[in-house]
Amino acid sequence: MSQVEPTDLLCRSRREELSADEQRRLNEALQHSLEVRLMSEVLSALESDSRVRPRDEALLARITANALGKPQELPRRRHTFSMLLVAAAVLLVAGLAGAVLGGAQPARAVQALQNFFSDLPREEVAKRVRPRSVQPKTKPMPSNAVQAAPEPVAVQEMVSEIPSAEPVPPPPAAVSQPKAGTAFRSASELFARANLRRRQGHGAEATSLYQLLLEQYPNAREVAPSRLALAKYFQAKQPAQALAQFRQVASAGGALRAEALWGISETATHLGDAAVAEQALADLLREFPESPYAEVARARTTHGLP
Protein backbone atom coordinates (compact mmCIF):
# COMPACT_ATOMS: atom_id res chain seq x y z
CA MET A 1 0.00 0.00 0.00
CA SER A 2 1.42 3.36 -1.02
CA GLN A 3 2.17 5.95 1.61
CA VAL A 4 -0.14 8.94 1.94
CA GLU A 5 1.15 11.97 0.05
CA PRO A 6 2.27 14.84 2.29
CA THR A 7 0.01 17.26 0.39
CA ASP A 8 -2.90 14.94 1.17
CA LEU A 9 -1.95 15.12 4.83
CA LEU A 10 -1.91 18.90 4.50
CA CYS A 11 -5.43 18.91 3.06
CA ARG A 12 -6.70 16.60 5.77
CA SER A 13 -4.95 18.55 8.52
CA ARG A 14 -7.11 21.57 7.72
CA ARG A 15 -10.33 19.79 8.61
CA GLU A 16 -9.50 16.91 10.93
CA GLU A 17 -6.96 15.91 13.51
CA LEU A 18 -4.11 13.81 12.18
CA SER A 19 -2.60 10.92 14.05
CA ALA A 20 0.69 11.64 15.81
CA ASP A 21 2.63 9.84 13.13
CA GLU A 22 0.85 11.67 10.33
CA GLN A 23 1.38 15.01 12.05
CA ARG A 24 5.09 14.27 12.45
CA ARG A 25 5.38 13.38 8.76
CA LEU A 26 3.54 16.52 7.75
CA ASN A 27 5.78 18.71 9.90
CA GLU A 28 8.85 17.15 8.34
CA ALA A 29 7.46 17.73 4.87
CA LEU A 30 6.65 21.33 5.71
CA GLN A 31 10.25 21.87 6.78
CA HIS A 32 11.92 20.13 3.86
CA SER A 33 9.59 20.16 0.87
CA LEU A 34 9.11 23.40 -1.03
CA GLU A 35 6.09 21.88 -2.74
CA VAL A 36 4.32 21.19 0.56
CA ARG A 37 5.35 24.52 2.01
CA LEU A 38 4.05 26.42 -1.02
CA MET A 39 0.78 24.57 -0.87
CA SER A 40 0.48 25.31 2.82
CA GLU A 41 1.00 29.01 2.14
CA VAL A 42 -1.59 28.97 -0.62
CA LEU A 43 -4.22 27.12 1.40
CA SER A 44 -3.70 29.31 4.46
CA ALA A 45 -4.00 32.50 2.46
CA LEU A 46 -7.05 31.30 0.56
CA GLU A 47 -8.80 30.09 3.68
CA SER A 48 -8.43 33.55 5.09
CA ASP A 49 -9.59 35.08 1.82
CA SER A 50 -12.68 32.91 1.48
CA ARG A 51 -13.90 33.18 5.04
CA VAL A 52 -17.51 34.00 5.77
CA ARG A 53 -18.18 37.74 5.83
CA PRO A 54 -20.80 39.86 7.54
CA ARG A 55 -22.97 40.50 4.46
CA ASP A 56 -22.74 36.99 3.06
CA GLU A 57 -26.30 36.12 4.00
CA ALA A 58 -27.74 38.79 1.75
CA LEU A 59 -25.22 38.00 -0.97
CA LEU A 60 -26.15 34.32 -0.93
CA ALA A 61 -29.82 35.22 -0.95
CA ARG A 62 -29.34 37.33 -4.06
CA ILE A 63 -27.32 34.64 -5.80
CA THR A 64 -29.94 32.00 -5.06
CA ALA A 65 -32.88 34.18 -6.06
CA ASN A 66 -31.28 35.26 -9.33
CA ALA A 67 -30.18 31.77 -10.27
CA LEU A 68 -33.69 30.46 -9.76
CA GLY A 69 -35.27 33.34 -11.62
CA LYS A 70 -33.08 33.13 -14.70
CA PRO A 71 -34.74 31.65 -17.81
CA GLN A 72 -32.67 28.70 -18.93
CA GLU A 73 -33.82 28.12 -22.51
CA LEU A 74 -34.19 31.72 -23.55
CA PRO A 75 -31.39 32.07 -26.13
CA ARG A 76 -32.42 29.02 -28.14
CA ARG A 77 -36.09 30.06 -28.30
CA ARG A 78 -35.18 33.60 -29.33
CA HIS A 79 -32.88 32.31 -32.03
CA THR A 80 -35.62 30.10 -33.43
CA PHE A 81 -38.13 32.94 -33.33
CA SER A 82 -35.80 35.33 -35.13
CA MET A 83 -35.11 32.71 -37.81
CA LEU A 84 -38.84 32.28 -38.33
CA LEU A 85 -39.25 36.05 -38.69
CA VAL A 86 -36.50 36.22 -41.29
CA ALA A 87 -38.04 33.34 -43.21
CA ALA A 88 -41.46 35.00 -43.10
CA ALA A 89 -40.02 38.29 -44.36
CA VAL A 90 -38.23 36.56 -47.24
CA LEU A 91 -41.39 34.70 -48.24
CA LEU A 92 -43.45 37.88 -48.07
CA VAL A 93 -41.08 39.90 -50.25
CA ALA A 94 -40.76 37.07 -52.75
CA GLY A 95 -44.52 36.72 -52.90
CA LEU A 96 -45.03 40.44 -53.43
CA ALA A 97 -42.41 40.58 -56.15
CA GLY A 98 -44.02 37.64 -57.88
CA ALA A 99 -47.47 39.18 -57.57
CA VAL A 100 -46.41 42.53 -59.05
CA LEU A 101 -44.35 40.99 -61.82
CA GLY A 102 -47.21 38.69 -62.59
CA GLY A 103 -49.65 41.62 -62.90
CA ALA A 104 -51.54 41.10 -59.67
CA GLN A 105 -53.24 44.04 -57.90
CA PRO A 106 -50.42 46.26 -56.57
CA ALA A 107 -52.61 48.05 -54.07
CA ARG A 108 -53.26 44.81 -52.20
CA ALA A 109 -49.59 43.94 -52.33
CA VAL A 110 -48.63 47.29 -50.85
CA GLN A 111 -51.37 46.94 -48.26
CA ALA A 112 -49.88 43.59 -47.29
CA LEU A 113 -46.48 45.19 -46.92
CA GLN A 114 -47.99 47.97 -44.83
CA ASN A 115 -49.55 45.36 -42.59
CA PHE A 116 -46.15 43.76 -42.20
CA PHE A 117 -44.84 47.04 -40.78
CA SER A 118 -48.02 47.68 -38.85
CA ASP A 119 -46.13 48.33 -35.64
CA LEU A 120 -44.58 51.44 -37.16
CA PRO A 121 -46.48 54.73 -37.36
CA ARG A 122 -48.45 55.06 -40.59
CA GLU A 123 -46.47 58.11 -41.69
CA GLU A 124 -43.26 56.15 -41.28
CA VAL A 125 -44.66 53.27 -43.28
CA ALA A 126 -45.83 55.65 -46.00
CA LYS A 127 -42.32 57.04 -46.25
CA ARG A 128 -40.73 53.63 -46.45
CA VAL A 129 -43.24 51.87 -48.65
CA ARG A 130 -44.29 54.01 -51.57
CA PRO A 131 -47.12 52.55 -53.63
CA ARG A 132 -46.06 52.43 -57.23
CA SER A 133 -48.24 52.74 -60.24
CA VAL A 134 -48.54 49.61 -62.33
CA GLN A 135 -45.70 49.49 -64.79
CA PRO A 136 -45.23 47.39 -67.87
CA LYS A 137 -44.19 43.86 -67.04
CA THR A 138 -40.85 44.39 -68.70
CA LYS A 139 -39.79 46.98 -66.12
CA PRO A 140 -38.10 45.35 -63.11
CA MET A 141 -39.70 45.71 -59.71
CA PRO A 142 -37.62 47.78 -57.28
CA SER A 143 -36.81 45.97 -54.09
CA ASN A 144 -39.22 47.06 -51.41
CA ALA A 145 -37.26 45.06 -48.94
CA VAL A 146 -34.26 47.29 -49.42
CA GLN A 147 -36.33 50.44 -49.25
CA ALA A 148 -38.10 49.28 -46.17
CA ALA A 149 -34.92 48.79 -44.20
CA PRO A 150 -34.63 51.63 -41.66
CA GLU A 151 -31.56 53.79 -41.59
CA PRO A 152 -28.81 52.27 -39.45
CA VAL A 153 -28.51 54.00 -36.10
CA ALA A 154 -25.06 54.19 -34.63
CA VAL A 155 -24.99 52.81 -31.12
CA GLN A 156 -22.61 55.52 -30.05
CA GLU A 157 -25.21 58.14 -30.91
CA MET A 158 -27.78 56.42 -28.80
CA VAL A 159 -25.57 56.02 -25.78
CA SER A 160 -23.73 59.30 -26.16
CA GLU A 161 -24.45 60.46 -22.65
CA ILE A 162 -25.07 58.68 -19.43
CA PRO A 163 -28.79 58.77 -18.99
CA SER A 164 -30.47 59.27 -15.68
CA ALA A 165 -32.13 56.38 -13.95
CA GLU A 166 -35.54 58.01 -14.08
CA PRO A 167 -38.24 55.47 -14.71
CA VAL A 168 -38.72 55.09 -18.42
CA PRO A 169 -42.35 55.68 -19.37
CA PRO A 170 -43.82 52.97 -21.55
CA PRO A 171 -43.75 54.15 -25.15
CA PRO A 172 -46.83 54.14 -27.37
CA ALA A 173 -47.79 50.72 -28.65
CA ALA A 174 -47.20 51.80 -32.23
CA VAL A 175 -43.45 52.18 -31.67
CA SER A 176 -42.97 49.39 -29.16
CA GLN A 177 -40.68 47.44 -31.47
CA PRO A 178 -36.94 48.12 -31.32
CA LYS A 179 -35.27 50.13 -33.99
CA ALA A 180 -33.70 47.85 -36.50
CA GLY A 181 -30.23 48.45 -37.85
CA THR A 182 -28.52 48.97 -34.49
CA ALA A 183 -25.52 46.89 -33.54
CA PHE A 184 -27.72 44.75 -31.27
CA ARG A 185 -30.19 42.41 -32.85
CA SER A 186 -32.09 41.51 -29.72
CA ALA A 187 -32.70 42.50 -26.15
CA SER A 188 -30.78 39.46 -24.94
CA GLU A 189 -27.75 40.47 -27.00
CA LEU A 190 -27.86 44.00 -25.64
CA PHE A 191 -28.34 42.70 -22.11
CA ALA A 192 -25.38 40.35 -22.45
CA ARG A 193 -23.21 43.19 -23.74
CA ALA A 194 -24.24 45.45 -20.86
CA ASN A 195 -23.46 42.71 -18.34
CA LEU A 196 -20.07 42.12 -19.91
CA ARG A 197 -19.15 45.81 -19.79
CA ARG A 198 -20.29 45.99 -16.16
CA ARG A 199 -18.10 43.03 -15.25
CA GLN A 200 -15.19 44.60 -17.06
CA GLY A 201 -15.55 47.63 -14.83
CA HIS A 202 -17.09 49.99 -17.40
CA GLY A 203 -20.01 50.94 -15.22
CA ALA A 204 -20.99 54.10 -17.10
CA GLU A 205 -21.11 52.35 -20.45
CA ALA A 206 -22.98 49.41 -18.95
CA THR A 207 -25.51 51.85 -17.50
CA SER A 208 -26.01 53.43 -20.92
CA LEU A 209 -26.55 50.04 -22.50
CA TYR A 210 -29.10 49.05 -19.87
CA GLN A 211 -30.91 52.33 -20.51
CA LEU A 212 -30.78 51.69 -24.23
CA LEU A 213 -32.36 48.31 -23.63
CA LEU A 214 -35.16 49.90 -21.59
CA GLU A 215 -35.81 52.38 -24.39
CA GLN A 216 -35.61 49.98 -27.30
CA TYR A 217 -37.13 46.87 -25.81
CA PRO A 218 -39.62 48.09 -23.20
CA ASN A 219 -41.52 44.81 -23.28
CA ALA A 220 -38.57 42.42 -23.26
CA ARG A 221 -38.06 40.04 -20.38
CA GLU A 222 -34.60 41.53 -19.86
CA VAL A 223 -36.18 44.79 -18.68
CA ALA A 224 -36.59 43.82 -15.03
CA PRO A 225 -33.04 42.48 -14.56
CA SER A 226 -31.73 45.57 -16.38
CA ARG A 227 -33.59 47.81 -13.97
CA LEU A 228 -32.19 45.80 -11.07
CA ALA A 229 -28.68 46.19 -12.45
CA LEU A 230 -29.22 49.94 -12.82
CA ALA A 231 -30.62 50.15 -9.31
CA LYS A 232 -27.60 48.37 -7.87
CA TYR A 233 -25.28 50.63 -9.84
CA PHE A 234 -26.99 53.73 -8.48
CA GLN A 235 -27.53 52.38 -4.97
CA ALA A 236 -24.42 53.82 -3.35
CA LYS A 237 -24.22 57.24 -4.98
CA GLN A 238 -27.72 58.00 -6.26
CA PRO A 239 -30.03 56.17 -3.88
CA ALA A 240 -33.13 58.09 -4.95
CA GLN A 241 -32.68 56.91 -8.54
CA ALA A 242 -31.92 53.41 -7.31
CA LEU A 243 -35.12 53.45 -5.29
CA ALA A 244 -37.12 54.48 -8.37
CA GLN A 245 -35.73 51.54 -10.35
CA PHE A 246 -36.33 49.07 -7.51
CA ARG A 247 -39.92 50.32 -7.28
CA GLN A 248 -40.45 49.79 -10.99
CA VAL A 249 -39.27 46.19 -10.70
CA ALA A 250 -41.36 45.60 -7.59
CA SER A 251 -44.49 47.03 -9.19
CA ALA A 252 -44.02 44.81 -12.24
CA GLY A 253 -44.22 41.74 -9.98
CA GLY A 254 -42.73 38.45 -11.10
CA ALA A 255 -39.74 36.50 -9.92
CA LEU A 256 -37.63 39.56 -9.19
CA ARG A 257 -40.14 41.30 -6.92
CA ALA A 258 -38.57 39.74 -3.83
CA GLU A 259 -35.16 41.08 -4.74
CA ALA A 260 -36.64 44.46 -5.60
CA LEU A 261 -38.40 44.65 -2.24
CA TRP A 262 -35.13 43.81 -0.58
CA GLY A 263 -33.46 46.58 -2.60
CA ILE A 264 -36.16 49.05 -1.59
CA SER A 265 -35.60 48.16 2.04
CA GLU A 266 -31.82 48.57 1.74
CA THR A 267 -32.00 51.83 -0.18
CA ALA A 268 -34.72 53.35 1.96
CA THR A 269 -32.65 52.51 5.04
CA HIS A 270 -29.71 54.27 3.39
CA LEU A 271 -31.92 57.29 2.74
CA GLY A 272 -33.14 57.25 6.34
CA ASP A 273 -36.73 56.43 5.39
CA ALA A 274 -37.42 53.75 8.00
CA ALA A 275 -41.15 53.58 7.25
CA VAL A 276 -40.59 52.64 3.60
CA ALA A 277 -37.86 50.18 4.56
CA GLU A 278 -40.07 48.45 7.12
CA GLN A 279 -43.01 48.32 4.73
CA ALA A 280 -40.82 46.71 2.06
CA LEU A 281 -39.57 44.10 4.54
CA ALA A 282 -43.13 43.41 5.67
CA ASP A 283 -44.24 42.95 2.04
CA LEU A 284 -41.27 40.70 1.42
CA LEU A 285 -42.08 38.49 4.40
CA ARG A 286 -45.77 38.34 3.58
CA GLU A 287 -45.43 37.64 -0.13
CA PHE A 288 -42.23 35.61 -0.20
CA PRO A 289 -41.97 33.73 3.10
CA GLU A 290 -39.89 31.03 1.38
CA SER A 291 -37.52 33.50 -0.24
CA PRO A 292 -33.85 33.36 0.73
CA TYR A 293 -34.24 37.05 1.60
CA ALA A 294 -36.94 36.24 4.09
CA GLU A 295 -34.57 34.89 6.71
CA VAL A 296 -32.50 38.04 6.68
CA ALA A 297 -35.66 40.14 6.57
CA ARG A 298 -36.98 38.34 9.67
CA ALA A 299 -33.75 39.08 11.48
CA ARG A 300 -34.02 42.72 10.48
CA THR A 301 -37.60 43.05 11.60
CA THR A 302 -36.79 41.25 14.87
CA HIS A 303 -33.57 43.07 15.73
CA GLY A 304 -34.35 46.32 13.99
CA LEU A 305 -32.93 47.84 10.83
CA PRO A 306 -29.17 48.42 10.72
Next chain:
Amino acid sequence: MLRALPHPNAPPPPGPKAEDELLPLARAAIDGNEVALRTLLTTVAPNILRVVRRVIGGSHPDVEDVAQECAVEFVSALRRFRGESSIRHFAARVALRSAMNARRRQRAAKRNHGASDLMDSEQAVSDDAPPDALAASRASVQLARELCDSLPSAQAEALALHCVLGYTMSEVASICGAPLETVRSRLRSAKTALVARALADPRLRDLVEEMA
Protein backbone atom coordinates in the same frame (compact mmCIF):
# COMPACT_ATOMS: atom_id res chain seq x y z
CA MET B 1 5.25 29.55 11.23
CA LEU B 2 3.71 26.32 10.14
CA ARG B 3 0.07 26.66 9.25
CA ALA B 4 -1.35 23.22 9.47
CA LEU B 5 -4.19 23.74 11.91
CA PRO B 6 -7.70 22.64 10.99
CA HIS B 7 -9.78 25.46 9.57
CA PRO B 8 -13.53 25.91 9.73
CA ASN B 9 -13.67 26.89 6.04
CA ALA B 10 -12.08 23.66 4.88
CA PRO B 11 -14.12 21.55 2.43
CA PRO B 12 -16.44 19.01 3.97
CA PRO B 13 -15.06 15.48 4.04
CA PRO B 14 -16.48 13.09 1.46
CA GLY B 15 -18.46 10.01 2.34
CA PRO B 16 -21.76 8.27 2.03
CA LYS B 17 -23.37 10.46 4.68
CA ALA B 18 -22.66 13.66 2.75
CA GLU B 19 -24.00 12.05 -0.43
CA ASP B 20 -27.15 10.76 1.26
CA GLU B 21 -27.95 14.16 2.69
CA LEU B 22 -28.45 15.94 -0.61
CA LEU B 23 -29.14 13.18 -3.11
CA PRO B 24 -32.91 12.95 -2.50
CA LEU B 25 -33.13 16.71 -2.73
CA ALA B 26 -31.17 16.68 -5.97
CA ARG B 27 -33.36 13.96 -7.45
CA ALA B 28 -36.50 15.91 -6.56
CA ALA B 29 -34.98 19.05 -8.07
CA ILE B 30 -34.10 17.20 -11.27
CA ASP B 31 -37.70 15.98 -11.43
CA GLY B 32 -38.87 19.59 -11.45
CA ASN B 33 -39.65 20.22 -7.78
CA GLU B 34 -38.98 23.94 -7.42
CA VAL B 35 -38.93 23.94 -3.63
CA ALA B 36 -36.34 21.16 -3.66
CA LEU B 37 -34.26 23.09 -6.15
CA ARG B 38 -34.42 26.22 -4.03
CA THR B 39 -33.44 24.29 -0.90
CA LEU B 40 -30.62 22.54 -2.74
CA LEU B 41 -29.26 25.76 -4.16
CA THR B 42 -29.51 27.48 -0.78
CA THR B 43 -27.50 24.59 0.68
CA VAL B 44 -24.71 24.55 -1.89
CA ALA B 45 -24.55 28.32 -2.51
CA PRO B 46 -22.02 28.89 0.32
CA ASN B 47 -19.77 26.23 -1.25
CA ILE B 48 -20.07 27.93 -4.61
CA LEU B 49 -19.23 31.30 -3.09
CA ARG B 50 -16.21 29.81 -1.33
CA VAL B 51 -14.93 28.30 -4.58
CA VAL B 52 -15.36 31.61 -6.41
CA ARG B 53 -13.55 33.55 -3.72
CA ARG B 54 -10.65 31.12 -3.81
CA VAL B 55 -10.37 31.16 -7.59
CA ILE B 56 -10.75 34.87 -8.35
CA GLY B 57 -10.04 36.38 -4.92
CA GLY B 58 -12.33 37.28 -2.05
CA SER B 59 -12.03 41.03 -2.59
CA HIS B 60 -12.54 40.93 -6.32
CA PRO B 61 -15.40 43.20 -7.40
CA ASP B 62 -16.90 40.48 -9.59
CA VAL B 63 -17.32 37.86 -6.87
CA GLU B 64 -21.09 38.22 -6.89
CA ASP B 65 -21.39 38.14 -10.67
CA VAL B 66 -19.15 35.11 -11.03
CA ALA B 67 -20.86 33.29 -8.17
CA GLN B 68 -24.14 34.09 -9.87
CA GLU B 69 -22.87 32.55 -13.11
CA CYS B 70 -21.71 29.48 -11.21
CA ALA B 71 -25.08 29.09 -9.51
CA VAL B 72 -26.92 29.33 -12.82
CA GLU B 73 -24.50 26.84 -14.33
CA PHE B 74 -25.06 24.49 -11.39
CA VAL B 75 -28.84 24.61 -11.87
CA SER B 76 -28.37 23.97 -15.57
CA ALA B 77 -25.83 21.18 -15.07
CA LEU B 78 -27.96 19.42 -12.48
CA ARG B 79 -29.83 17.65 -15.29
CA ARG B 80 -26.55 16.00 -16.25
CA PHE B 81 -25.84 14.79 -12.72
CA ARG B 82 -25.46 11.02 -12.74
CA GLY B 83 -24.62 10.45 -9.10
CA GLU B 84 -20.96 9.60 -9.68
CA SER B 85 -19.90 12.02 -6.95
CA SER B 86 -21.60 13.76 -4.07
CA ILE B 87 -23.76 16.79 -4.82
CA ARG B 88 -21.37 19.06 -2.95
CA HIS B 89 -18.46 17.77 -5.00
CA PHE B 90 -20.50 18.14 -8.18
CA ALA B 91 -21.32 21.74 -7.24
CA ALA B 92 -17.67 22.42 -6.43
CA ARG B 93 -16.55 21.13 -9.80
CA VAL B 94 -19.18 23.08 -11.73
CA ALA B 95 -18.34 26.23 -9.78
CA LEU B 96 -14.61 25.69 -10.22
CA ARG B 97 -14.93 25.36 -13.98
CA SER B 98 -17.18 28.40 -14.29
CA ALA B 99 -14.98 30.49 -12.03
CA MET B 100 -11.81 29.48 -13.85
CA ASN B 101 -13.43 30.33 -17.17
CA ALA B 102 -14.54 33.69 -15.80
CA ARG B 103 -11.03 34.34 -14.55
CA ARG B 104 -9.49 33.49 -17.93
CA ARG B 105 -12.04 35.70 -19.70
CA GLN B 106 -11.35 38.61 -17.43
CA ARG B 107 -7.62 38.25 -17.73
CA ALA B 108 -7.90 38.21 -21.51
CA ALA B 109 -10.14 41.27 -21.45
CA LYS B 110 -7.75 43.12 -19.18
CA ARG B 111 -4.82 42.19 -21.38
CA ASN B 112 -6.67 43.55 -24.40
CA HIS B 113 -7.36 46.80 -22.60
CA GLY B 114 -3.81 47.07 -21.32
CA ALA B 115 -4.96 47.28 -17.71
CA SER B 116 -3.12 45.79 -14.81
CA ASP B 117 -4.35 42.51 -13.41
CA LEU B 118 -6.43 43.41 -10.41
CA MET B 119 -7.24 39.83 -9.63
CA ASP B 120 -3.83 38.98 -8.32
CA SER B 121 -2.74 42.28 -6.90
CA GLU B 122 -5.50 42.29 -4.35
CA GLN B 123 -5.35 41.47 -0.70
CA ALA B 124 -5.43 37.70 -0.36
CA VAL B 125 -4.30 37.25 3.20
CA SER B 126 -5.17 38.83 6.49
CA ASP B 127 -3.39 42.03 7.43
CA ASP B 128 -2.33 40.75 10.82
CA ALA B 129 0.29 38.46 9.29
CA PRO B 130 3.92 39.65 9.38
CA PRO B 131 4.91 41.59 6.23
CA ASP B 132 7.32 38.94 4.89
CA ALA B 133 4.80 36.16 5.45
CA LEU B 134 2.20 38.36 3.79
CA ALA B 135 4.35 38.85 0.71
CA ALA B 136 5.20 35.14 0.46
CA SER B 137 1.56 34.14 0.85
CA ARG B 138 0.41 36.61 -1.77
CA ALA B 139 3.10 35.52 -4.18
CA SER B 140 2.27 31.84 -3.61
CA VAL B 141 -1.41 32.43 -4.25
CA GLN B 142 -0.69 34.44 -7.36
CA LEU B 143 1.65 31.75 -8.61
CA ALA B 144 -0.91 28.99 -8.08
CA ARG B 145 -3.70 30.96 -9.78
CA GLU B 146 -1.53 31.88 -12.74
CA LEU B 147 -0.41 28.30 -13.11
CA CYS B 148 -4.03 27.17 -13.16
CA ASP B 149 -4.63 29.67 -15.96
CA SER B 150 -1.83 28.33 -18.10
CA LEU B 151 -1.83 24.56 -17.53
CA PRO B 152 -3.81 22.15 -19.74
CA SER B 153 -7.37 21.99 -18.46
CA ALA B 154 -7.20 18.53 -16.83
CA GLN B 155 -4.02 19.42 -14.92
CA ALA B 156 -5.34 22.85 -14.03
CA GLU B 157 -8.54 21.37 -12.66
CA ALA B 158 -6.67 18.81 -10.57
CA LEU B 159 -4.27 21.45 -9.25
CA ALA B 160 -7.08 23.85 -8.39
CA LEU B 161 -9.09 21.15 -6.61
CA HIS B 162 -6.08 20.00 -4.61
CA CYS B 163 -4.04 23.12 -4.06
CA VAL B 164 -6.65 25.88 -4.15
CA LEU B 165 -9.74 24.14 -2.76
CA GLY B 166 -7.90 21.69 -0.50
CA TYR B 167 -9.36 18.37 -1.64
CA THR B 168 -7.26 15.25 -1.16
CA MET B 169 -6.13 13.28 -4.19
CA SER B 170 -8.77 10.59 -3.73
CA GLU B 171 -11.42 13.30 -3.46
CA VAL B 172 -10.08 14.92 -6.61
CA ALA B 173 -10.29 11.56 -8.37
CA SER B 174 -13.87 11.15 -7.21
CA ILE B 175 -14.83 14.68 -8.25
CA CYS B 176 -13.23 14.39 -11.69
CA GLY B 177 -14.38 10.82 -12.22
CA ALA B 178 -10.80 9.85 -13.04
CA PRO B 179 -8.61 7.00 -11.72
CA LEU B 180 -6.50 7.92 -8.69
CA GLU B 181 -3.26 7.21 -10.53
CA THR B 182 -4.27 9.53 -13.34
CA VAL B 183 -4.97 12.31 -10.87
CA ARG B 184 -1.70 11.60 -9.08
CA SER B 185 0.16 11.89 -12.36
CA ARG B 186 -1.61 15.14 -13.32
CA LEU B 187 -0.84 16.61 -9.91
CA ARG B 188 2.77 15.50 -10.04
CA SER B 189 3.30 17.45 -13.26
CA ALA B 190 1.37 20.45 -11.99
CA LYS B 191 3.21 20.60 -8.67
CA THR B 192 6.55 20.29 -10.43
CA ALA B 193 5.60 23.31 -12.54
CA LEU B 194 4.54 25.17 -9.39
CA VAL B 195 7.89 24.54 -7.72
CA ALA B 196 9.78 25.53 -10.87
CA ARG B 197 7.93 28.84 -10.98
CA ALA B 198 8.50 29.42 -7.28
CA LEU B 199 12.24 28.86 -7.69
CA ALA B 200 12.31 31.49 -10.43
CA ASP B 201 10.20 34.02 -8.55
CA PRO B 202 12.23 36.67 -6.65
CA ARG B 203 9.32 37.32 -4.28
CA LEU B 204 9.70 33.80 -2.93
CA ARG B 205 13.49 33.88 -2.59
CA ASP B 206 13.36 33.99 1.21
CA LEU B 207 11.01 31.06 1.36
CA VAL B 208 13.13 29.05 -1.07
CA GLU B 209 16.33 29.83 0.85
CA GLU B 210 14.66 28.88 4.12
CA MET B 211 13.84 25.48 2.65
CA ALA B 212 17.32 24.89 1.21
